Amino acid sequence: MHRYSARTAWSRNGATFSDNHYSRGHEWSFDGGVTVPASASPSIVPAPWSVAAAVDPEEALVASASSCHMLWFLSLAAKRGFVVDSYVDDAFGVMEKNADGKLAFTRITLQPHVSFGGTNQPTEDEMAFLHHDAHAECFIANSLKCDIVVEAE
Numbered sequence: 603m604h605r606y607s608a609r610t611a612w613s614r615n616g617a618t619f620s621d622n623h624y625s626r627g628h629e630w631s632f633d634g635g636v637t638v639p640a641s642a643s644p645s646i647v648p649a650p651w652s653v654a655a656a657v658d659p660e661e662a663l664v665a666s667a668s669s670c671h672m673l674w675f676l677s678l679a680a681k682r683g684f685v686v687d688s689y690v691d692d693a694f695g696v697m698e699k700n701a702d703g704k705l706a707f708t709r710i711t712l713q714p715h716v717s718f719g720g721t722n723q724p725t726e727d728e729m730a731f732l733h734h735d736a737h738a739e740c741f742i743a744n745s746l747k748c749d750i751v752v753e754a755e
Contacts, residue, residue: 608632610640627653660695660707667710667742667750668693674736675714682732685720695748707748715755729754 612628626642641653643660652658657665668691679686691714700706714733718724724732733752737743743750 623651625653626651627656630657660697663707664693664695664710667695667740667746668712668714670740670742671712671733671736671750671752672714674739675716675732678732678735678739679716679718679724682724682728683722684718684724684728684732685722686716687719688717690715707746709748710746710750712750712752713755714752 609631610628611631612626614624617624626647628640630638630640632638639653639656640662641647641656641658642651643658644652644654646652646658646660672689672691676686676689691712693710693712695707695710697705698708700708716729733754737750737752740750
């Protein structure tokens, strides 16, 4: 068993609360000492009650899926003798109404572009296997109900 924790902290800071006109800005703090400004998504809660420059939970979920896939991909590539020089993923998530009529993530699309160094370059089939295996091992992908699609270059 592994346990992970994050602290979410918000304060009203004197704003009127009952009129629903309060800041959704808050902070996420992690055990390594990093604090990240967070907020509701500006597409869900309009400014000035959201903070566009902060990370929203929806972005964080997409980034988590992308990061988990990448970390597994790098590990698997290294074990198979490939040298990865760079990995860039312009991932995105789609939220829409699900079968119950609730707004939910229905798909996360990963679009990794991987560059390799050295003379041992993976074939297209090896790349497909690396992404398939990374997806199968990703803890985040194994935890979500929505589809996670990998559209590797």
